[in-house]
Amino acid sequence: xxxxxxxxxxxxxxxxxxxxxxxxxxxxxxxxxxxxxxxxxxxxxxxxxxxxxxxxxxxxxxxxxxxxxxxxxxxxxxxxxxxxxxxxxxxxxxxxxxxxxxxxxxxxxxxxxxxxxxxxxxxxxxxxxxxxxxxxxxxxxxxxxxxxxxxxxxxxxxxxxxxxxxxxxxxxxxxxxxxxxxxxxxxxxxxxxxxxxxxxxxxxxxxxxxxxxxxxxxxxxxxxxxxxxxxxxxxxxxxxxxxxxxxxxxxxxxxxxxxxxxxxxxxxxxxxxxxxxxxxxxxxxxxxxxxxxxxxxxxxxxxxxxxxxxxxxxxxxxxxxxxxxxxxxxxxxxxxxxxxxxxxxxxxxxxxxxxxxxx
Amino acid sequence: xxxxxxxxxxxxxxxxxxxxxxxxxxxxxxxxxxxxxxxxxxxxxxxxxxxxxxxxxxxxxxxxxxxxxxxxxxxxxxxxxxxxxxxxxxxxxxxxxxxxxxxxxxxxxxxxxxxxxxxxxxxxxxxxxxxxxxxxxxxxxxxxxxxxxxxxxxxxxxxxxxxxxxxxxxxxxxxxxxxxxxxxxxxxxxxxxxxxxxxxxxxxxxxxxxxxxxxxxxxxxxxxxxxxxxxxxxxxxxxxxxxxxxxxxxxxxxxxxxxxxxxxxxxxxxxxxxxxxxxxxxxxxxxxxxxxxxxxxxxxxxxxxxx
Numbered sequence: 001x002x003x004x005x006x007x008x009x010x011x012x013x014x015x016x017x018x019x020x021x022x023x024x025x026x027x028x029x030x031x032x033x034x035x036x037x038x039x040x041x042x043x044x045x046x047x048x049x050x051x052x053x054x055x056x057x058x059x060x061x062x063x064x065x066x067x068x069x070x071x072x073x074x075x076x077x078x079x080x081x082x083x084x085x086x087x088x089x090x091x092x093x094x095x096x097x098x099x100x101x102x103x104x105x106x107x108x109x110x111x112x113x114x115x116x117x118x119x120x121x122x123x124x125x126x127x128x129x130x131x132x133x134x135x136x137x138x139x140x141x142x143x144x145x146x147x148x149x150x151x152x153x154x155x156x157x158x159x160x161x162x163x164x165x166x167x168x169x170x171x172x173x174x175x176x177x178x179x180x181x182x183x184x185x186x187x188x189x190x191x192x193x194x195x196x197x198x199x200x201x202x203x204x205x206x207x208x209x210x211x212x213x214x215x216x217x218x219x220x221x222x223x224x225x226x227x228x229x230x231x232x233x234x235x236x237x238x239x240x241x242x243x244x245x246x247x248x249x250x251x252x253x254x255x256x257x258x259x260x261x262x263x264x265x266x267x268x269x270x271x272x273x274x275x276x277x278x279x280x281x282x283x284x285x286x287x288x289x290x291x292x293x294x295x296x297x298x299x300x301x302x303x304x305x306x307x308x309x310x311x312x313x314x315x316x317x318x319x320x321x322x323x324x325x326x327x328x329x330x331x332x333x334x335x336x337x338x339x340x341x342x343x344x345x346x347x348x349x350x351x352x353x354x355x356x357x358x359x
Numbered sequence: 360x361x362x363x364x365x366x367x368x369x370x371x372x373x374x375x376x377x378x379x380x381x382x383x384x385x386x387x388x389x390x391x392x393x394x395x396x397x398x399x400x401x402x403x404x405x406x407x408x409x410x411x412x413x414x415x416x417x418x419x420x421x422x423x424x425x426x427x428x429x430x431x432x433x434x435x436x437x438x439x440x441x442x443x444x445x446x447x448x449x450x451x452x453x454x455x456x457x458x459x460x461x462x463x464x465x466x467x468x469x470x471x472x473x474x475x476x477x478x479x480x481x482x483x484x485x486x487x488x489x490x491x492x493x494x495x496x497x498x499x500x501x502x503x504x505x506x507x508x509x510x511x512x513x514x515x516x517x518x519x520x521x522x523x524x525x526x527x528x529x530x531x532x533x534x535x536x537x538x539x540x541x542x543x544x545x546x547x548x549x550x551x552x553x554x555x556x557x558x559x560x561x562x563x564x565x566x567x568x569x570x571x572x573x574x575x576x577x578x579x580x581x582x583x584x585x586x587x588x589x590x591x592x593x594x595x596x597x598x599x600x601x602x603x604x605x606x607x608x609x610x611x612x613x614x615x616x617x618x619x620x621x622x623x624x625x626x627x628x629x630x631x632x633x634x635x636x637x638x639x640x641x642x643x644x645x646x647x648x649x650x651x652x653x654x655x656x657x658x659x660x661x662x663x664x665x666x
Contacts, residue, residue: 003653034663041563043450044379056592056593056595056596081487112388144498166531167530167531168531169531170531170532170533171532171533171534171535171539172531173532173534173535174535199531199532201526201527201529201530201532202527202530202549203529203530204496204530204550204551204554205492205527205528205529205543205546205547206491206492206493206494206495206496206497206522206547206550206551206554207493207494207496207499208495208496208497209496209498209550209553209554209557210496210498210499210554210557211596211597212556212591212593212596213552213557213590213593213594213596213597214496214550214554214557216593217552217553217582217586217589218392218530218553218586220549220581220585221530221546221549221550222529222531222546224532224543224545225529225530225531225532225543225546226536228527228529228534228539228542228543229531229534229535229539232534232535232536232539232542233535233536250581250585252580252581252584252585253578253581253585255577255583255625256545256575256577256578256580256581256620256621256629257545257578258620259577259621259625260542260575260577260578260620261542262622263620264538264541264542265538268401268537268538268541269538270536271537272536272538280564293585293588295581295584295585295588296515296584296587296588297584297632298634302631302632303582303584305628305632306581312649315458315640323590328427335398338389349535350395
């Protein structure tokens, strides 16, 4: 496989997953083991197993990403090394575990599952593979419990950000989420916001669309709504050290969204007098984006225009392994990135954001 | 010059009385139903008296009301009838250069179609007006009879900014501020365009023109790029969508140009990204606008303006 960077790729979105809930048992208190056996785990939708928008492939995975040991995609470190880290020459990869712990209806169960996932990540991933870093999963709709979890595990050097999902109970500028931002600032951790989640609100502002294709595309709209909330609730004014990474939301929507916020701020900024600067300035200083799934204009130079509008120092390459819409670094963009962007997007921006060692 | 978005402020319900039948006249009086003013428009928005901007030779009038907010299908449909009657007598009769939009209550497809059929004979109506945010995505089949009525009568379908049915106005719940309400409407436009394209509305009704009113415009290129990509990857789920979504959008969707969410130095860039100069319709309101043939676009969009 052709490599596109010479000094070591940083992959900012890799998904590891417990082979089964049984793998989390050693990290759960007896009370929660019994709870799971008797009542199961429940998110805010009606299916005990599977998805209201069935994915385009089982587990939304590449057909070749099922490990030979029979576990689900992302469950085997050995297979991940063989299929992803070794052939791509990955110098560092960021694990974003999407286990359902974070979006449990029962907030206490959610917190217990998040702790178990984090301990499992330390024992079975971070301690075993020096190229991997991980996100701290948190029960994000509970601000205080999330902050406590960040405080509990942030001392492990393998954790490089806190992770929430983009679909939340309330817009994330709201006060209930502020303990998360305090904890992130306290530990100098970026906050990752990742595609997905079951918040109980339709994924469009006009009800539920029909298809997985719409659900998948709609996530980009959820990211936009969250940035609007972060900016206008004054989160970046209150937490000047907070860095927010939009993971798997696409990128090209950002410049027009910022234009719109700036226009409205000019017209009615007196509604939010705690903002001292136009929205574009907060976004430029606090927001990062992973590239996958990158938009694909027919004319590739238009994507470069978009990257330049966003800021070439704010884009982070990601594969989204092992999912079906995986981006291969050599083929992710409609045309190879110009020299001035290449090293930044594939490596240097992530090294700067996550404080990774230079190879 | 044809201005395709003159906003008429919704009048007090008392101004609709003469267009309501006896039962509804009594009802609005008995129950104290006085206003259909939206909560999502800034106080004082829109024009109170009939008129056109000075540069316009012809204008399409869009009354902005919150009829979608009512939970009774019958009450909503009655007030829509009243509003349409008021628009005819108070605005369209006042100036022959004015054209109108038929307000329909999306709560009932059946009653919406009846209202379109009732008014379509008045050639001054050029489109049917729906709110951006509603109960269901606009591509869902339950709305298709409305679109069939549009095509049957040579009317465009307008989707205008705003709308609020009492459930969360963003995919992540209720934001705090007015400025967030307005900021997030561009995502709602993205969702609605996507829904209409992917559900196959334009496959079924290739003649339907959808006019997005007050959308901000510049969100469209990135949506097209993402939709084309996802369509390429997983179009098996929507086999009736036989062309890239961006092609369908360019041929069936039109947008009024104001507000235009970009600084002046980005106009040319965004126009090139749109990949078409026939999608934009003129709407007044100050500031620079891209240089396109607005009149040709309007006459191509509104079959009733062609002669």
